Amino acid sequence: MNAVLQKPISIFKTFLDVVLPPVCYVCKRSCSGKYGLCEDCLEKIRHIFPPQCTKCGRHLANNESICGECSSKNFHVERGWSPCYYEGTIKECIHLFKYNGYMGLMDIFKDIMVDFMKKNRIHKEIDLIVPVPVYPTKKRERTYNHAEILARSLAKDFAILVDSRNLKKIKWTQSQSELDKKKRVTNVRGSFLAVDRGAFSGKNVLLVDDVYTTGATLNECAKVILKTGANKVFSLTLARGI
Ligand SMILES: [Zn+2]
Ligand SMILES: [Zn+2]
Numbered sequence: 001m002n003a004v005l006q007k008p009i010s011i012f013k014t015f016l017d018v019v020l021p022p023v024c025y026v027c028k029r030s031c032s033g034k035y036g037l038c039e040d041c042l043e044k045i046r047h048i049f050p051p052q053c054t055k056c057g058r059h060l061a062n063n064e065s066i067c068g069e070c071s072s073k074n075f076h077v078e079r080g081w082s083p084c085y086y087e088g089t090i091k092e093c094i095h096l097f098k099y100n101g102y103m104g105l106m107d108i109f110k111d112i113m114v115d116f117m118k119k120n121r122i123h124k125e126i127d128l129i130v131p132v133p134v135y136p137t138k139k140r141e142r143t144y145n146h147a148e149i150l151a152r153s154l155a156k157d158f159a160i161l162v163d164s165r166n167l168k169k170i171k172w173t174q175s176q177s178e179l180d181k182k183k184r185v186t187n188v189r190g191s192f193l194a195v196d197r198g199a200f201s202g203k204n205v206l207l208v209d210d211v212y213t214t215g216a217t218l219n220e221c222a223k224v225i226l227k228t229g230a231n232k233v234f235s236l237t238l239a240r241g242i
Pocket of ligand 1: 025026
């Protein structure tokens with residue numbers, strides 16, 4: 001930022017902090033935490049620790065590499081990761097980000113995901129990051145695709161390309177959250193299209209989204225990308241259902 005502008009902005013921010021003391025995004029109590037979240041809310045973020053299913057990232061009670069559910073289905077994702085459980089603070093933050101436009105929350109999402117990628121050396125395995133696309137009408141309603149914003153923030157840190165043009169959602173589908181596990185699979189079937197079939201050829205692709213629930217959407221995207229000749233498709237979601 002221009003050094004001449006920095007000082008007045010910081011004075012204005014201090015003035016605002018006095019007039020309107022910052023409050024935690026989630027519990028609305030006064031806080032001055034780095035992410036706009038108080039210590040209590042930050043502590044409530046539950047991370048998923050190994051052993052985890054290599055396909056879906058679920059924590060496993062035993063030392064198997066794949067959970068019972070993933071071993072019984074044709075899962076096209078080579079390996080899937082999620083740093084956190086989709087509950088409490090993170091669930092609330094994702095809702096505020098997605099539906100209320102609280103873009104300031106990107107800082108914590110990014111730090112959690114970048115840290116997780118480094119620890120698991122995910123960036124070493126991939127050539128291209130692809131955000132899970134939304135149907136155009138939906139994107140207009142929200143004015144942005146949250147998955148694309150997450151993908152772009154990760155790509156910056158690792159200098160990996162993001163391709164948000166060659167995987168499209170071509171069919172409007174009912175919201176997955178309104179459906180049971182079986183219906184989620186049929187709901188998304190045939191709803192994605194690889195536009196330029198050469199874009200993914202021979203590449204290791206990382207699909208990025210906010211939440212993993214049943215994996216139906218990620219699996220359908222991975223299937224479409226693999227059909228175009230991609231080498232492997234991985235997935236990274238900020239949080240996964242318990
Ligand atoms: Zn709080
Ligand atoms: Zn699994």
